[in-house]
Amino acid sequence: MNMELSRRGFLAGAGAGVAGTTLGAFGFGDVEAAHAASIRPFKLANTAEARNTCTYCSVACGIILYSKGDLKKGEKAEIIHIEGDADHPTNRGTLCPKGSALLDVVHSKTRTLYPQIRKAGSDKFERVSWEQALDRIARLMKDDRDRNLVLKNADGVTVNRWTTTGFLAASATTNETAWATYKVVRSTGMVVFDNQARV
Amino acid sequence: MTNSWTDIKNTDLVVVMGGNAAEAHPCGFKWVTEAKANRGAKLIVVDPRFTRTASVADVYAPIRQGTDIAFLLGVINHCMQTDKVQWDYVRAFTNAAYVVKEGFAYQDGLFTGYDESRRDYNRSTWDYEIGPDGYAVVDETLQNPRCVWNLLKQHVATYTPEMVERICGTPKDKFVQIARMIAECASPTRTMTSMYALGWTQHSKGSQNIRAMAMLQLILGNIGVRGGGMNALRGHSNIQGLTDIGLMSNLIPGYLTIPTEREPSFDAYMATRGFKPLRPGQMSYWQNYRKFFVSFQKAMWGEAATADNAFAYDWLPKLDVPAYDVLRAFELMHQGKMNGYFCQGFNPLLSFPNRKKITTALSKLKFLVVMDPLQTETARFWENHGANNDVSPAAIQTEVIELPTTCFAEDEGSLVNSGRWLQWHWAGGTPPGEAKHDTWIMAQIHLRLKELYRKEGGPVPEPIVNLDWRYKDPNEPSPEELAKELNGYTTADLTDPNDPTKVVIAKGKQVPGFAVLRDDGSTACGCWIYSGSFTEAGNQMARRDTTDPDETGAYSKWAWSWPANRRILYNRASADRSGKPWDPSRKLLEWDGTKWTGYDVPDIAPTAKPEEVGPFIMNPEGVSRLFTRGMMRDGPFPVHYEPFESPVVNVVAPKVRGNPVARVFRNDMEQFGDAKEFPYAATSYRLTEHFHFWTKHAHANAVLQPEFFVEISEQLAKEKGIKPGGTVRVWSKRGSVTAKAVVTKRIRPLVCDGKTVHIVGIPLHWGFTGAARKGFGPNSLTPFVGDANIETPEYKAFLVDIEPVAGPVA
Numbered sequence A: 001m002n003m004e005l006s007r008r009g010f011l012a013g014a015g016a017g018v019a020g021t022t023l024g025a026f027g028f029g030d031v032e033a034a035h036a037a038s039i040r041p042f043k044l045a046n047t048a049e050a051r052n053t054c055t056y057c058s059v060a061c062g063i064i065l066y067s068k069g070d071l072k073k074g075e076k077a078e079i080i081h082i083e084g085d086a087d088h089p090t091n092r093g094t095l096c097p098k099g100s101a102l103l104d105v106v107h108s109k110t111r112t113l114y115p116q117i118r119k120a121g122s123d124k125f126e127r128v129s130w131e132q133a134l135d136r137i138a139r140l141m142k143d144d145r146d147r148n149l150v151l152k153n154a155d156g157v158t159v160n161r162w163t164t165t166g167f168l169a170a171s172a173t174t175n176e177t178a179w180a181t182y183k184v185v186r187s188t189g190m191v192v193f194d195n196q197a198r199v
Numbered sequence B: 001m002t003n004s005w006t007d008i009k010n011t012d013l014v015v016v017m018g019g020n021a022a023e024a025h026p027c028g029f030k031w032v033t034e035a036k037a038n039r040g041a042k043l044i045v046v047d048p049r050f051t052r053t054a055s056v057a058d059v060y061a062p063i064r065q066g067t068d069i070a071f072l073l074g075v076i077n078h079c080m081q082t083d084k085v086q087w088d089y090v091r092a093f094t095n096a097a098y099v100v101k102e103g104f105a106y107q108d109g110l111f112t113g114y115d116e117s118r119r120d121y122n123r124s125t126w127d128y129e130i131g132p133d134g135y136a137v138v139d140e141t142l143q144n145p146r147c148v149w150n151l152l153k154q155h156v157a158t159y160t161p162e163m164v165e166r167i168c169g170t171p172k173d174k175f176v177q178i179a180r181m182i183a184e185c186a187s188p189t190r191t192m193t194s195m196y197a198l199g200w201t202q203h204s205k206g207s208q209n210i211r212a213m214a215m216l217q218l219i220l221g222n223i224g225v226r227g228g229g230m231n232a233l234r235g236h237s238n239i240q241g242l243t244d245i246g247l248m249s250n251l252i253p254g255y256l257t258i259p260t261e262r263e264p265s266f267d268a269y270m271a272t273r274g275f276k277p278l279r280p281g282q283m284s285y286w287q288n289y290r291k292f293f294v295s296f297q298k299a300m301w302g303e304a305a306t307a308d309n310a311f312a313y314d315w316l317p318k319l320d321v322p323a324y325d326v327l328r329a330f331e332l333m334h335q336g337k338m339n340g341y342f343c344q345g346f347n348p349l350l351s352f353p354n355r356k357k358i359t360t361a362l363s364k365l366k367f368l369v370v371m372d373p374l375q376t377e378t379a380r381f382w383e384n385h386g387a388n389n390d391v392s393p394a395a396i397q398t399e400v401i402e403l404p405t406t407c408f409a410e411d412e413g414s415l416v417n418s419g420r421w422l423q424w425h426w427a428g429g430t431p432p433g434e435a436k437h438d439t440w441i442m443a444q445i446h447l448r449l450k451e452l453y454r455k456e457g458g459p460v461p462e463p464i465v466n467l468d469w470r471y472k473d474p475n476e477p478s479p480e481e482l483a484k485e486l487n488g489y490t491t492a493d494l495t496d497p498n499d500p501t502k503v504v505i506a507k508g509k510q511v512p513g514f515a516v517l518r519d520d521g522s523t524a525c526g527c528w529i530y531s532g533s534f535t536e537a538g539n540q541m542a543r544r545d546t547t548d549p550d551e552t553g554a555y556s557k558w559a560w561s562w563p564a565n566r567r568i569l570y571n572r573a574s575a576d577r578s579g580k581p582w583d584p585s586r587k588l589l590e591w592d593g594t595k596w597t598g599y600d601v602p603d604i605a606p607t608a609k610p611e612e613v614g615p616f617i618m619n620p621e622g623v624s625r626l627f628t629r630g631m632m633r634d635g636p637f638p639v640h641y642e643p644f645e646s647p648v649v650n651v652v653a654p655k656v657r658g659n660p661v662a663r664v665f666r667n668d669m670e671q672f673g674d675a676k677e678f679p680y681a682a683t684s685y686r687l688t689e690h691f692h693f694w695t696k697h698a699h700a701n702a703v704l705q706p707e708f709f710v711e712i713s714e715q716l717a718k719e720k721g722i723k724p725g726g727t728v729r730v731w732s733k734r735g736s737v738t739a740k741a742v743v744t745k746r747i748r749p750l751v752c753d754g755k756t757v758h759i760v761g762i763p764l765h766w767g768f769t770g771a772a773r774k775g776f777g778p779n780s781l782t783p784f785v786g787d788a789n790i791e792t793p794e795y796k797a798f799l800v801d802i803e804p805v806a807g808p809v810a
Ligand code: SF4
Pocket: A054, A055, A056, A057, A058, A059, A060, A061, A091, A094, A095, A096, A097, A098, A099, A100, B024, B025, B026, B027, B028
């Protein structure tokens, strides 16, 4: 099976072919090309595709994301359709009620869009810049680590353990995110560290 | 999973217990349908609810939640009593013949060595007799009364069909019918698969639920074969990956462990991880531990980890308790002993037990950072939402920082499915607003911390300032760079041990697999079990070749599976002692006289002689364990323990409440309810239209299942005067919720030891953010106690009361 065959290319070719044959049969040879070009192409023919997997359960059904705009070319890309990947050996194109509605979670009205801070005792979030949010986080972490890192236990054994700040990691992130997270968290000596695996 | 989704089509019998694949894993469940349609496989479902999985089962039996061990030990007893045992497998591939030390015993629900004050055992007698040759003593004839087989036989004898009915509420005839069907799989040419999920793990004895089935599968010879195995369906899309990479208090990637403070030096650490074989000639693969560990340290600290500083051993934290799991974390927070907390794509306000305690704990933090693509309840725990989050913002002094992250569709990288396949995916959309990748955020935090330590100094800055961060763009390591580190690479030329002038792999190359890793610092590898996933031949996880010779379901060129692209774990056990497949029609591997050949990557050295080397190469015994020695805190055999909140007394151990070694924090013990006050047995579950607390943010799913409900039987509804669709209040010792009542035939009362037990089902998908109606989750009610071995909270069995209340006017 040719895995590189682009579905988009295939559809574009097929569409033009059908138009050309029909018109040719009626003897409109000359106008054929012009007419074919004026036909509104199938919606997905103008999209970029990306192979992905469903974000929910670990059946990990294969999906195809269709976007207006191509990320690979550095364009802004808006996902307009998601469907099951028929080539995928596990799901063979099928999706369950969760996977079928993935587009709605991508474009959910309640996605987080900007860094925000809620100050102590406040009843609202306030929008801040990434710089402000990250500087604040680093400050809070360092102050707490400097004050509370346990260097040695009662027996004088070097333990370098930080127990007053903890990190709960996500199990829908990629392995690569998990590894970057692991490195950063472990390097601080943090031991209050867990993920959904236990829950 | 020991096997894969696509392998399920090879089975003869599917047992779904502790899961509901048709609703929770629908597209994977399709493979059960395949097996039924094409092989005539049968499906057994044992569940408190008549689920959609049950609706297509050949046999369904009800069971009271939290009694699976009694049921499974009952089946083992049936197999032993009726001689339905795959004897050649049991004799050759399990520790049935191993002789257990004098002094080990079991009585009234407890094993030798129990100390009630510590809620723990002294496990020193839970081990093999060691002979003068230094190896475990075995009695191949199985005559020794102290061999594992005879001890097991004695242990399970209590669990007769009558006893199973008394404990589980499963009608005896149903149980016997199921036990017989399962026992048929003792034949070398019949196999059974076990599909389970959180219905088994979310108990104070969750690990032992799974042990019990694993033991049964070994007795039937179903581990390592096509269509067999222990198949954890798993929840989140990368729960397997996060576990593999060890994002847990006590883990190092690849199931290595963080040192404890009893191991002050690298040598002391290695001394307990020698893994000397327990029988002659066994591989005992963990003997390579040091290579994996040193390579991990090199991946963390690069050139700063050297032989001279014991590869930066001191830079790893040393634990004083077994683990700082989430329950301990929130206990410490509740005691005011924590200041900061990060939640990356995790919503503990709805996910962790005893929500009132969680809210109080979060309110005591100085700061909380939430990184998430969705607006979670946790990030808004301080916001008043009336009855749905009844707090006073002014009284909560926690500073909360919410950071927007990308979702799957805007991110690239690999995820590990339940079958251990690492599948690469690509981004399709631009992140909304100012959302950023988690890798960028983690890099920013690291770079800022490093800068602060450089500028200001501070205690032990070394592990932070020396963290290997040689990425092309330090502000955002690329998924490929990170994946290459996980695979591992050489940091020096690797020479042939027999000829040091010969370079076998040059410096700076991706390693082809974990077999070449070394313990002298010449290799770096983030996660040894992922070694082979991104080699000099490229990104193996991105492979999309669907060829499957002879349609075995292996798809060995699709993506990449750990370890070493092996699709079925323990696959050496698919062939008999001499290396011939048990079932020629289901051949996986075969010994051709000089090497192992077949459809899968052998789970053994390719030239290891079948009669000499046992198939369970990770175990120092070389065989699998029916008796787990001292490796599990609550016993070398499973025992039936009631949930901490149970409607009945434990009939096999009346004096024991819950799992006797499950950790219970003092104040939580006082918050357990009893059956007098809370007469109904509640359980939690998922719906097919929802995934945890995410899909309520998706319009379509919010429309499909808009509102929180609880599910009860017609009988209970009648008793309590509850109308279908009416509003009810459900409460436990820890909290109270209101919900719509769904009155159903899917749940029926059970009779356990002469007592009628009513079950209340509580699905878990609602909160106070998103597109669905505001509601509650079961965690407002559930107890703060976890499994004795891994601390998974007991969500599946607890006690409540229920009453009708006036509902909102529609
Ligand atoms: S589509 Fe359904 S079955 Fe497939 S991965 Fe998503 S949630 Fe799981």
